[in-house]
Structure formats: structure tokens, C-alpha cells
Amino acid sequence: xxxxxxxxxxxxxxxxxxxxxxxxxxxxxxxxxxxxxxxxxxxxxxxxxxxxxxxxxxxxxxxxxxxxxxxxxxxxxxxxxxxxxxxxxxxxxxxxxxxxxxxxxxxxxxxxxxxxxxxxxxxxxxxxxxxxxxxxxxxxxxxxxxxxxxxxxxxxxxxxxxxxxxxxxxxxxxxxxxxxxxxxxxxxxxxxxxxxxxxxxxxxxxxxxxxxxxxxxxxxxxxxxxxxxxxxxxxxxxxxxxxxxxxxxxxxxxxxxxxxxxxxxxxxxxxxxxxxxxxxxxxxxxxxxxxxxxxxxxxxxxxxxxxxxxxxxxxxxxxxxxxxxx
Ligand code: A3P
Numbered sequence: 001x002x003x004x005x006x007x008x009x010x011x012x013x014x015x016x017x018x019x020x021x022x023x024x025x026x027x028x029x030x031x032x033x034x035x036x037x038x039x040x041x042x043x044x045x046x047x048x049x050x051x052x053x054x055x056x057x058x059x060x061x062x063x064x065x066x067x068x069x070x071x072x073x074x075x076x077x078x079x080x081x082x083x084x085x086x087x088x089x090x091x092x093x094x095x096x097x098x099x100x101x102x103x104x105x106x107x108x109x110x111x112x113x114x115x116x117x118x119x120x121x122x123x124x125x126x127x128x129x130x131x132x133x134x135x136x137x138x139x140x141x142x143x144x145x146x147x148x149x150x151x152x153x154x155x156x157x158x159x160x161x162x163x164x165x166x167x168x169x170x171x172x173x174x175x176x177x178x179x180x181x182x183x184x185x186x187x188x189x190x191x192x193x194x195x196x197x198x199x200x201x202x203x204x205x206x207x208x209x210x211x212x213x214x215x216x217x218x219x220x221x222x223x224x225x226x227x228x229x230x231x232x233x234x235x236x237x238x239x240x241x242x243x244x245x246x247x248x249x250x251x252x253x254x255x256x257x258x259x260x261x262x263x264x265x266x267x268x269x270x271x272x273x274x275x276x277x278x279x280x281x282x283x284x285x286x287x288x289x290x291x292x293x294x295x296x297x298x299x300x301x302x303x304x305x306x307x308x309x310x311x312x313x314x315x316x317x318x319x320x321x322x323x324x325x326x
Contacts (some may be wrong), residue, residue, distance in 0.1 A: 023228025041108025
């Protein structure tokens with residue numbers, strides 16, 4: 001993997017360019033491929049973000065369960081202020097992406113932040129902040145020994161992340177620009193780009209293994225979760241998440257089934273049926289587009305077995321010796 005460049009010294013127009021992956025062009029920076037509109041936010045966050053020891057970061061490769069993790073972590077950490085059953089709960093009024101924002105998104109969209117201010121400075125502690133930034137490119141102030149920040153990573157089968165992004169990208173591409181459809185972006189096109197690592201956040205396996213290695217080195221600071229395991233045992237994973245974030249469920253809360261309530265509030269069906277998620281929008285997509293199937297193994301409905309075998313082999317080879325397997 002390429003060494004991390006100096007955040008203050010990036011000429012974006014000089015970076016390698018990939019134009020075949022809608023909805024936006026990608027640039028390669030620090031060994032990973034970035035949507036052009038987001039990259040300035042990554043660079044600005046590396047230069048200007050001021051972490052607090054109490055910060056909790058939710059990290060992921062795109063389309064790996066970020067929205068779900070945002071909802072679960074937010075509901076868990078803020079359950080004293082926002083009881084799960086409250087009809088006024090923020091997750092009933094706002095999309096999870098409006099409850100927990102992306103670090104690089106905020107820095108990309110907010111000109112004062114790019115000039116060095118910290119757009120998150122006004123947020124009360126403890127802050128929950130999401131990011132798609134790979135571990136090796138996080139601001140050093142976040143990962144430094146003694147920084148105190150905690151990171152929760154969610155990883156997903158690369159084949160499902162690929163299919164999920166392919167569907168999402170076509171919707172995003174169709175939703176903006178001049179209205180012309182992007183049906184021409186086939187699964188075969190997406191597959192070839194993904195296998196080359198030329199996908200938003202890619203290469204996916206390098207993204208995942210960076211956090212996995214960090215979770216082995218610093219288990220008290222980096223929690224590594226798998227989307228597929230969360231589907232199998234959501235309450236157990238929320239319990240683990242609560243313990244990790246320093247807000248473990250009390251005996252009374254366990255007896256009252258608080259973990260189950262949080263899981264129900266954040267289930268894909270509950271979230272997709274909330275009015276805000278039926279009608280609202282984010283900067284680049286409709287809220288409803290973040291809730292599709294929410295299962296493991298949907299790749300088999302879109303990819304041929306030979307494609308799956310080829311990608312599995314690429315990933316296996318790339319991760320050889322790391323000790324990590326999907
Ligand atoms: P699919 O497209 O495979 O259905 P991200 O949040 O990182 O963008 O990932 C999106 C994926 O997570 C989508 O997968 C989406 O359906 C799924 N998802 C969204 N909310 C979920 C939830 N509450 N529970 C489980 N999966 C969810």
C-alpha cells in the first residue's frame with residue numbers, strides 16, 4: 001500500500017483519475033480511490049480535525065452496514081437522553097446519516113472547515129462521528145497512542161458490498177446530473193473496477209485489513225464487527241458495542257430488554273417505514289436508497305459463480321499472510 005501523503009501537500013488534479021465508476025470520478029490518494037467531491041474533505045479533516053478523547057468513530061467501507069451501525073451506536077450511546085420508546089426519538093425524525101455525520105463529508109461541504117476550523121467543535125461530547133477513511137489515512141491525532149478515541153469498524157463480504165454499491169451508484173447517478181439514465185453501468189463493469197480496487201474507498205480488502213490489524217493491536221480502542229454476524233445476533237453485538245463505548249447495559253436494562261428495543265428501533269424495516277426515510281434526502285441520495293434488502297448473500301442474484309470465485313481469489317491472495325479471512 002502506498003505511504004500516506006502529507007495532508008497539506010496534495011494537488012488533486014495531479015492524482016490518478018478513474019472516470020468509469022458513476023456517479024462521480026475517482027482520484028487515488030494514499031493508496032485508496034476517492035469520489036472527487038469527497039477527497040477535499042479527507043485532506044481537510046487530516047489537516048484540521050480536532051479530536052476529543054471521548055470521540056467514538058464509526059468506520060466502514062461504503063455499503064457495508066454504515067447506516068445500521070450509525071443508528072445502533074447513536075441509539076445506544078444516547079439512550080439516557082433519548083429513551084428508545086420515545087415517539088420523539090431522533091431516529092424517528094431524522095435519517096441515521098443526519099444523526100451521525102461523516103467526518104470527511106462535513107469537511108468537504110463546509111468551506112470554513114477547509115480553511116482549518118473544526119466544524120464539529122460545536123457538537124457536545126461524547127461525539128459519534130462516522131468515516132469511510134481507511135485506518136492508515138485517519139488523522140494521526142485520532143489514532144495516536146493516548147488520543148483516547150475509540151473506533152468501531154463494520155466489515156462486509158466484498159461481494160455484497162460490491163452489489164450494494166452498484167445498485168446505489170446507479171440510483172445516485174440517475175438522480176443527479178441531466179436526468180439521463182445510467183443503466184449502461186453493468187454489474188460486469190462494476191465488477192472489473194472493484195477487482196482493480198477502483199471503487200469508492202477501494203481496494204475494499206485493504207480497507208478492511210487495515211482496521212482488522214488495528215483491532216488486533218489495540219482491541220481496547222478498535223472494535224471490529226462483521227455485518228453478517230450482526231444479522232445473526234444483533235442483540236449480542238449491541239451489548240458488545242455498548243460495553244466497548246463505555247456505556248454497558250445495567251442489570252436493570254438487561255432485564256428490561258433495552259438491547260432488544262434498540263435493535264427493533266434500528267431494524268431495516270422499522271427505519272425504512274419512518275416518514276423521514278420514505279421522503280427525505282441526503283446530499284447525494286434519497287433516504288430510502290439507504291435501505292434496500294439488508295441481507296447476506298444477495299450477490300448471488302447478480303454475480304455469476306465464476307465472478308464470485310475470481311473475486312474471492314483476488315481477496316484471498318491480497319490478504320495472504322495477514323491472518324484475516326472473510
Ligand atoms: P443492501 O444494498 O445489500 O441491501 P451502508 O449503510 O454502508 O450504505 O450499507 C448499505 C447496506 O446496508 C444496504 O445493503 C442496506 O440495505 C443495508 N442496511 C441499511 N440499513 C440496515 C439495517 N437497519 N439493518 C440491516 N441492514 C441495513
